[in-house]
Amino acid sequence: MNKTDRLQGHLELLILHVLACDSMHGWAIAQRLQVVSRSVLQVGQGSIYPALRRLEDQGWIAAEWGVSEAGKRARFYALTSSGRQQLQRERALWREFVAAVGRVLELA
């Protein structure tokens, strides 16, 4: 498993995280993620859109058409309260996972 794959698998968690502070449109989310790491969107910036749709279906984020800071029409995404809970759960799980893997690697 290379780095890209691993990050790809966590795309949804990352999107939730990015949306935690502020509602954003797709373009902004993609730019933010690229700032974090270019490799996340290696397969293409477009890959955030299916991920956004999945999150919407789960009810973790909600979308609304609005006007962007550049004065353009854009679809804004925001965390719902259940999305917030989900983010916390995922974070906790992630930390646990990292800790566990860390311990195993220390020991080995």
Place this chain on the structure above:
Amino acid sequence: MTLSPARLVRRLRALLSRSRFDRDLDEEMQLHVDQLIARFRAGGLDETEARLRALREFGAIEQLREQARDARGVRPIEDFGRDLKIGLRALRHRPAFTAVLVITLGVGMGGSTAIFGVVNGILLKPLPYREADRLAVVWQHDRKTGDDRQEVAPANFLDWRERSRAFECLTATEPFGLDWRSPEGPIYLPTALVYEGFFDVFETSPLLGRGFRPDEYIQGRSDVVVLGYSLWRTRFGGTDDIIGRVLTLDGRPHTVVGVMPEGFSIPSDDVVWAPKVLQGWEKQSRTSNFYSVYGRLRPDVTIEQAAADLAAIAEQLSREYVKTNASVGVALVPLVEQIVGTVRKALWLLFGGVVLVLAVVTANVASMQLARAAARGREFAVRAALGAGVGRVARQLLAENVLLGVCGTALGFGLAWVGIAALRSMAPVDLPRTAELRADGGMLLFATILGFVTVVLTGIGPTLIAARARLQTALGQGGRGLTSARFMARTQAALVVFQFAASLVLLVGAGLLIRSFVLILTEDRGFRTEGVAIVTVQSWSYYTTPAARAQFVQDVEGRLSSLPGITAVGMTSSVPLMETISAEQAPLTIVGEPALVAGQNAPLVQFAVATTGFFQAFGIPLRQGRWFDSHDHADTQPVAVVNETFVRRYLSTGSPIGRRIALANLRGGPQTGPMNREIVGVVADVRRLALHEAPRPTVYIPHAQLPVGANAFVVWGAGRPADLLGQLKQAIGEANPIIPIHNQTTMAELVGDSLRHRRFLLAILGGFAVMALDLAAAGLFGLMSFVTAQRTREFGIRMALGAERRHVVSLVLTRGLMLATVGIALGLVGCLELTQFLASMLYRVTPIDPMTFVIAAAVLASTAILASLIPAWRASGTDPIAALREE
């Protein structure tokens, strides 16, 4: 993955706003790409290059779009929607096939659903009373004769009511009649006198007005009535202002205080209820029984406990009143059982019949589907070759089946809707609760479940075929599909065998009923049916002395006999087959017969009061002796005429003429108590109670000597029934303008009514049998056509090798007949068991009547020959060269 309601709503919305979803997505992605282009342009690239870079950066749009769509989780539903569309196209492509399938399904399901509606409406639905399962009817049980549906004697009822602790309330009704002097002339209103608490027992409040107050059960205050719903609608226009109206009933003003709601029909909804004023003599009467007793059980008491309680009380009464109650027990019957008990068996029988038909329908549709699937073998193989999984093809077939099922169910429910109305109108008068029958949610639910089951059952075969088609491709067998053909022929053969077996059962059942029906019709009923009209009145309260009643009857007869077109005029107290004025019974003593002395063992015989004209009008011939004549009157020797069965039973030795008999408890004569009557004549037997019941010993007494007030005037003439009835009514009206008519009918009508029950059952079961037969024939025809088509090449070779046409014909015929024979044999075995259910509905035919069995088998066998003949003939016409070249 759980599907929360909120999520379901989101998906539903996504499903419904599919185009908007796509639009949003496209726009959003386009915006993103535009922004990328803009950025690359700003970075110094030219238009084309910027676009290329942007698209590369963004990713494969089409693929992303698909992924996004999948994300909404409505993909399977959308796919199924597409399957349905394809299915619809496939079905529309073969309109005839589809129509036949849908109609077959629809008719089968319509029949089942309609019959289910009848069964549900009459047997299963609770009665329209609160907690109706706590309602019961109480009868006297005569332990001597075994009759456990005897009306109750007043004093017994009063004791039960006082001593029983099992009931919240016991109440009783007494049949009565009130003559209403209406503005349009006198009208007879059937009436039920009711005890206090009657309406409370059924916990039904009046639709309008009120029930009776406790102080209205007292002489002088009891002139109030409550109307039945149907009576209110037909006689009083169904208007609200009826409450408080004063009607002249039996000569006294009565106030209408209430109207009961629709469906309240104890004893019917066409009656008037009036308070019962307990007469002094009733408190002691334990021998004349005429009450119908109803009760509501206490909530914690079971019907068994209540029965035990009443039985114990009856036991006490037997000891306390040995003379009258020694053999009087109690029979407790749940109200619903009382109302529908007699028809339960017939209705379940119909339901059983329709289930068989439906099974045949399902088998038929399944085999049509199979044939279709086999014909599509190539299509399935191609699909499989292109990579469609078994699941994918099965889903496609399921979609087609669902479409067929939905259409069939819709058609079926529509037919049931119409059918139940038709059944309601053709139902025999004595079928209870028919007015309540209508298409309802229960029927819809039933039709839907049925549709679901049918879809599953008929879909299995084609799916298996499709699965095999895939297997064959895998094995490289190509499109020809021999395995599939053999599998399919075998399944279809099994289905055909089943259809023939089920059809035989239905045919035998219908055949047995037809045989019974014909035997009843051709039985000598002993009376004339055509041209006989009857009008009945009750003259008791208009002529209080015997002489006046005798005079009234003579007067009416005299007026009628002078009219043109009337051949014979008479009067009787008891018209054959007429329930409301049927034969009474009286204990018989025969003078000089030691075995038949008055007292405990006196047999009950039927007796009827009549004038000589009655025998002439009804065409009852004299066998010995003489008729009554004008010399037999109140002051001469009492006489009687008896029927042949009477003579056979009681006077088998010596001449009956001149023997003396006595009947006890006769009401209406100048003196009470038995008197010796001389037998002056013997007449032929008449079937009085029902056409299928053998004549019983009967005594006829001249009206002049026993002037009863139950008067049925009868005429026989050449005129139309309506004219005869009109003449009858006119003559009665001239003799007494204020006496109301109780009943008017003709013998033909009475005979028809008495057979309606049988005709109803027969018509429906017969229809089922014909339907099943047609389907079985169609099934066999289809199978033989398929098989011969498969064997075209073989026939070609056979004929090329010198086989003659008839050899091929007999080859195919033999196979068809073989299948039919197996089916018939299985059906005959089934009949041995199943026709037992019919036993109680048969007349002089045993449930395993060999003749019916043989005829039914022959009908099926010849149907089988016909159904295989056409495919056989077609197969024999095969051109050997063409058949061989085709390969």
